[in-house]
Amino acid sequence: MIKFFKPSRNNLNRSLSIGFPLITLAFVDFFANTFLDTNLTAFLSDTLSYFFPLIIGTVGLYFIRIEFSGLRILDNFNKNVNSTSFNAILTLLIIFVLFKYVPSLLDWLFFDANFNGTSKEDCTSNGACWVFIKVWFKRFMYGMYPNPEQWRINTAFIILFALVGAAFFVPVKYKKFIILFMIFVYPIIGIKLISGGIFGLKWIETGAWGGLSLTLIVSAFALILCFPIGMFLALGRRSELPVIRYSSIGFIEIWRGVPLITVLFMSAVMFPMFLPDGTYMDKLMRVIIAITLFEAAYMAEVIRGGLQALSRGQYDAAKSLGMGYWRMHLFVILPQALKLVIPGIANTFLALVKDTPLIFVVGLLELAGMIGLAKTNPKWLGMAIEGYVFAGLVFWVICYAMSRYSQRLEKKLSTER
Amino acid sequence: MNLKNFKIDFKNKKRLIPQVLTISFIIFVIAYFSYNAQINMGNRGISFGYGFLSQEASFDITFSMIDYDGSYSYGRAFLVGLLNTLLVSIIGIILCTILGVTIGIGRLSQNYLIAKAAEWYVEIFRNIPLLLQIFFWYYGALRLLPLPENAINFNDISYLTIKGWYVPKFIWTNFSIFLLSVIVSIFAIFYVFNYAKKQREEIGKHVPAGLISLCIIIIIPLITFFVGGVTLNFQYPELNQLSDTVYNFKGGVSIIPELISLALALSMYTATFVAENVRAGIEGVGKGQKEAAASIGLTRGQILKLVVMPQALRIIIPPTTNQYLNLTKNSSLAAAIAYPDIVLVFAGTALMQTGRAIEIISITMGTYLFLSLTISVLMNAYNKKMAIKEK
Numbered sequence: 001m002i003k004f005f006k007p008s009r010n011n012l013n014r015s016l017s018i019g020f021p022l023i024t025l026a027f028v029d030f031f032a033n034t035f036l037d038t039n040l041t042a043f044l045s046d047t048l049s050y051f052f053p054l055i056i057g058t059v060g061l062y063f064i065r066i067e068f069s070g071l072r073i074l075d076n077f078n079k080n081v082n083s084t085s086f087n088a089i090l091t092l093l094i095i096f097v098l099f100k101y102v103p104s105l106l107d108w109l110f111f112d113a114n115f116n117g118t119s120k121e122d123c124t125s126n127g128a129c130w131v132f133i134k135v136w137f138k139r140f141m142y143g144m145y146p147n148p149e150q151w152r153i154n155t156a157f158i159i160l161f162a163l164v165g166a167a168f169f170v171p172v173k174y175k176k177f178i179i180l181f182m183i184f185v186y187p188i189i190g191i192k193l194i195s196g197g198i199f200g201l202k203w204i205e206t207g208a209w210g211g212l213s214l215t216l217i218v219s220a221f222a223l224i225l226c227f228p229i230g231m232f233l234a235l236g237r238r239s240e241l242p243v244i245r246y247s248s249i250g251f252i253e254i255w256r257g258v259p260l261i262t263v264l265f266m267s268a269v270m271f272p273m274f275l276p277d278g279t280y281m282d283k284l285m286r287v288i289i290a291i292t293l294f295e296a297a298y299m300a301e302v303i304r305g306g307l308q309a310l311s312r313g314q315y316d317a318a319k320s321l322g323m324g325y326w327r328m329h330l331f332v333i334l335p336q337a338l339k340l341v342i343p344g345i346a347n348t349f350l351a352l353v354k355d356t357p358l359i360f361v362v363g364l365l366e367l368a369g370m371i372g373l374a375k376t377n378p379k380w381l382g383m384a385i386e387g388y389v390f391a392g393l394v395f396w397v398i399c400y401a402m403s404r405y406s407q408r409l410e411k412k413l414s415t416e417r
Numbered sequence: 418m419n420l421k422n423f424k425i426d427f428k429n430k431k432r433l434i435p436q437v438l439t440i441s442f443i444i445f446v447i448a449y450f451s452y453n454a455q456i457n458m459g460n461r462g463i464s465f466g467y468g469f470l471s472q473e474a475s476f477d478i479t480f481s482m483i484d485y486d487g488s489y490s491y492g493r494a495f496l497v498g499l500l501n502t503l504l505v506s507i508i509g510i511i512l513c514t515i516l517g518v519t520i521g522i523g524r525l526s527q528n529y530l531i532a533k534a535a536e537w538y539v540e541i542f543r544n545i546p547l548l549l550q551i552f553f554w555y556y557g558a559l560r561l562l563p564l565p566e567n568a569i570n571f572n573d574i575s576y577l578t579i580k581g582w583y584v585p586k587f588i589w590t591n592f593s594i595f596l597l598s599v600i601v602s603i604f605a606i607f608y609v610f611n612y613a614k615k616q617r618e619e620i621g622k623h624v625p626a627g628l629i630s631l632c633i634i635i636i637i638p639l640i641t642f643f644v645g646g647v648t649l650n651f652q653y654p655e656l657n658q659l660s661d662t663v664y665n666f667k668g669g670v671s672i673i674p675e676l677i678s679l680a681l682a683l684s685m686y687t688a689t690f691v692a693e694n695v696r697a698g699i700e701g702v703g704k705g706q707k708e709a710a711a712s713i714g715l716t717r718g719q720i721l722k723l724v725v726m727p728q729a730l731r732i733i734i735p736p737t738t739n740q741y742l743n744l745t746k747n748s749s750l751a752a753a754i755a756y757p758d759i760v761l762v763f764a765g766t767a768l769m770q771t772g773r774a775i776e777i778i779s780i781t782m783g784t785y786l787f788l789s790l791t792i793s794v795l796m797n798a799y800n801k802k803m804a805i806k807e808k
Contacts, residue, residue, distance in 0.1 A: 080529040087528045094530045243436035247443060257789035258782045259746035265764050266782070269774040273457045274450040354546040361752065368549050375556065384556035392545045392553065399544035 007066045015063045022060030026053040026092070034100055054092055061088035120380055132383040133390050136374045140390075143210015143365055149202060153213050156190045160220075183224055190217075206284035207364075212394060215356045215366040218288060223349050225292040230299025235329065237304055248300070255297035260355050263290050268362040287359050295352050302344035306337035342413065346406030350399055367391050454775060461772075467780075469771050470495070476766050478757045480673050491767055498762035499784065505679050505758065506745040512684035513744060517691025517737075524696045535692070543689040548750055550686055554678035555754045562674075565656060566664040576654055580665070582672040583654035594645040595638060602637040606630040675756035679748065687744045691737055698733035699725065731803055738796045742789055749785075759784060 007015035030053040032038045041049040061082050069075055081091040112127030115134070123129035133140070142150050163186060167178045194217070197203040209217070236248030255263070267290035268283075275281065310333060318328040338345075357368040365373055371387035374380060458465060470492040477487055481497045482504060523535035542550070560579065563569060568576035568583075575584040589595065613626035641647045654669030702725050710724040751758035752765060759781060768777045 080527070083527050087526075087531075090526075090528055091530050094534055241432055241436050244439050247439055253790070254786060257786040259749040259760075259785055261749045261752060261760055262764060262778065262782050262785065265760070266778050269768065270778045273454045273774055276453050277457055277460060354544075357546050357548040358750070360548075368546070368552065372552070384560065385553070385558070388549055388553040388557055392549050395546050395549060396541065396544045400540060403540075403544060 007063050009066060009068055009070065012066060012069055015066055019060045019063030022056050022063065024060075026057035026060060029053045029056070030096055030099070053096065054089065057092045058085060058088050061085075061092070120383070128386050128389070129383060130386065132374070132380055132386050136370070136380075139211060139374065140367055140370050141211045142213055143370060144208040145204060145210070145213075146202075146208070149196075149204060152193050152196070152201065156193045157213070157216070160186065160190065187221065187224060206282055209284065210365040211370050212367045214359075214364065215353065218284075218291065218356050218359065218366070219349070219353045221288050222291040222295055222352055225288070226296040226299050226352075227345075229292065229296035231303055231334070233296060233300035234303035234307060237300065238307055252297045252300050255294050256301070260291070260294055260358055261361055263294050264358060264361050266290065283362060284364060287362055287364060291352070291355070291359075295348060298348050298351070299345070302341050302348055303337065305344060306339075306341035307333065309340050310337055339413065343406045343410040346402060346409065350402050350406070353399060353402070354395070367394060458775075463772065465775065467776055469773060469776070474767065474770075476770065478762060479755075480676065480757050491771070494767060495759070495763050495780070498757060498759035501756070501762075502745070502748055502751070502758040502760075505676060505683070505748050505751065505756070506741075508676075508680045509683035509687065509744050509748065510741050512680060513687040513691055513740075514737075516684060516688035518695055520688060521692035521695025521699070524692065525699060539689045539692055542685050545686075547682060547686045547747055548753060550682040551678055551750055551754060554681050555674065559674045559678055564664070565666055568656070568666075574653060575669075576656075576666060578666070579674070580671070581674050582677060583666045583669045584672065585651040585653050586668065586670045588650040588652055589647070591641075591645060591647045595641050595647045598638045598641045598645070599634075602633045605633050605637070609633070673756070675751070675754050678754065679751050679756050683744055683747060687740050687747075690740045690743075694733050694736045694740070695729075698729035698731075701732045702728045734803075735796060735800055738792060742792055745788060746785060 007019070029040050032040050033053075039049060041052045044052060062085060064074065065078050065082055065088070066074065067078075069078075082088050108127045110127075112125045114123040114125055114127065114129050114131055116122065117131045118135060119131070120129065122131055138147065138150070142153055145153060160182075163178060163182050167175055167182070170178060192198060193201070194209070195204060195206070233248050233252055236244045237252065239245045239248070264287065267286040271286055271290075272281070314332060314336065315328065318332040323332070356366055359366060360369040360372070368388075368391050371384075371391050375382075375384045375387050454465075471490050473487070474489060474491045474494045475487045476494070478485055478494065478497050480501060482500050483493075483497060485493060485497050520535045520538055523531050524539070526532050526535070562577060562579040565576075565578045565580060568578040570576055575582065577583075609624075609629050610626050613624035616622045616624050642649070652668050654666040654671075657665055657667040659665055706724055706728065707720055710720040715723065748758060749760045752761040755761060764777055764781045768774060771777070
């Protein structure tokens with residue numbers, strides 16, 4: 001009896017003709033329940049009826065689990081999603097959950113969503129109210145930056161993207177000039193363009209900056225600034241001089257041991273106490289300094305990893321050529337070490353971008369902060385989910401692209417060696 | 418430090434100059450800052466000191482695990498904040514470990530759908546800033562929960578509402594005896610494991626230590642209920658009508674939505690990193706190890722337990738502890754949704770009231786620093802112990 005039902009190659013047709021109808025029955029019951037609101041198995045007890053598709057489906061999958069059946073599709077299917085009964089149950093569960101929830105999610109996101117209109121009252125259907133995003137879009141991107149001046153932010157970013165693009169496509173010979181220009185000259189141009197005050201551009205104080213552009217400004221500046229500091233700290237931590245080594249270790253461990261939010265608090269309330277009476281330092285500048293020092297400690301550890309990975313021979317060879325400390329590091333050690341840790345640097349930058357929303361604690365409103373502001377607007381109450389889904393999507397696209405890029409780099413660099 | 422080397426340090430100018438410069442720079446910065454701080458505080462008429470810790474705090478905290486109200490001191494408020502931080506961190510660590518290990522193993526599953534689902538979980542939750550996730554749960558998802566009168570009812574035992582999750586309160590008598598029995602059983606389990614190890618190494622006999630410990634941890638505390646006079650009662654939350662339209666739950670313990678959303682977001686975010694560590698750890702064990710184990714006749718379960726896991730754990734644990742530390746530090750984002758953790762209570766409210774920026778920020782940062790350094794010292798000791806001893 002057991003042998004009769006045991007699926008094997010010998011009774012292929014019998015097993016398949018038991019298995020497929022059972023699976024079909026499971027799906028029919030499931031779809032009838034989900035989309036047609038009819039319970040085909042109402043004659044069973046509630047619990048049994050609820051799990052009916054799962055049980056029947058698992059039994060069905062058991063019958064079609066035939067080793068070396070000779071049917072290519074079936075073999076692949078069994079190998080990938082139906083290798084054991086446990087796997088079969090998980091497969092069914094995932095399929096059922098997907099079919100149950102994805103359609104309603106898509107309905108909310110797109111099919112039932114409201115795209116047209118100018119106010120909350122235009123959102124009449126059940127889906128998401130994307131009108132909210134549409135109306136506030138400029139605020140989410142530029143913060144309180146005055147509308148007629150927003151071309152300046154756009155220009156600054158277009159120049160940046162053009163430079164990045166150029167760095168990819170020009171011959172290697174000119175690449176370093178573009179990169180040097182991007183690191184040393186462009187930040188000044190960009191910041192002057194956005195803040196104004198020269199060449200007849202209107203002065204716009206940093207308090208008005210905000211939205212996604214602020215996120216990018218803060219991360220870009222912090223990255224450029226934290227890099228040299230991190231490099232010096234990494235070298236300091238490996239120095240033979242005890243004072244320099246221990247002060248580097250102390251600096252790195254202190255910053256790595258505290259959360260960023262307390263560092264920002266410090267920059268907001270404690271740092272002004274340390275400055276001479278009457279001096280005022282711009283809030284955004286203080287935040288960028290705080291994030292820079294914080295990230296520099298992490299950057300130092302990443303670069304140290306690269307320094308440690310180099311073999312002793314590199315140092316010995318450089319020394320035997322009569323190079324001093326700085327020449328050795330500048331021309332031999334650092335170029336190799338930095339190349340090794342490019343993925344690590346990319347990950348640090350990723351963490352930096354994800355940390356920028358925290359600047360809300362000092363009252364600067366980047367994307368997440370602007371959404372917090374918009375959702376408390378009396379005309380737009382109850383729009384929190386739309387706002388945060390939108391912000392999450394924006395951040396996700398940025399971070400996912402970056403993490404994919406760093407993974408690709410990692411692969412590329414690892415094969416080169 | 419070796420005195421002989423120290424002498425050479427001072428003879429060699431090339432080594433001396435940069436060190437002296439570094440020291441003088443550090444001293445200069447500290448002196449400059451403290452000079453300014455002194456003048457600034459003098460102008461505002463406040464003097465440096467930690468005496469305010471014993472003053473009456475006179476502000477309330479919405480969620481506290483120990484007795485607290487406005488009449489207690491700032492020191493007590495600090496303690497409340499610290500305990501709340503530790504509470505959410507421990508909940509987060511437990512949840513993220515369970516979730517992370519499940520997903521990490523899921524990513525290695527032979528089942529294509531499971532592997533893909535786990536991969537997408539990691540890709541989605543890792544790449545969204547934690548703060549946004551906290552906001553999403555707190556302002557978005559948890560606000561969709563019903564009012565108390567329509568609460569989601571779990572078998573009349575606990576209720577989920579927009580105001581929080583109401584669970585039964587444990588009322589113990591002779592709790593100390595129960596606690597004692599738990600401690601005793603933990604010691605007994607240690608003994609059993611040591612004994613099992615000894616038996617295995619000396620005689621080669623297998624003692625089912627896990628099964629025995631499970632029995633011990635269940636049976637010994639259970640005995641105290643019969644002979645130790647320990648009783649446990651539950652106080653269930655009950656719906657209470659305050660006025661015509663306002664209902665609320667009374668009794669039981671209320672887990673506030675701030676705590677729920679913080680713990681959810683922290684554990685779901687950190688789980689992605691734990692999952693990646695678990696995956697890397699299991700993948701990091703060489704294929705030859707598994708094949709060698711299989712060739713001497715171990716079963717699949719034995720291979721996983723005796724060969725793969727001990728080696729994988731060596732790879733998994735150090736970065737995972739780092740993630741636990743990150744989770745603890747990230748719990749400071751609580752301030753964004755007004756969960757009364759140490760940052761909100763102390764660096765927020767207390768600072769606002771006393772204006773003692775330097776003292777309060779230094780205490781807050783010092784606390785986190787102490788937690789981090791303690792854990793890294795323990796971790797280093799553990800790593801040293803676990804490192805492969807080459808003979």
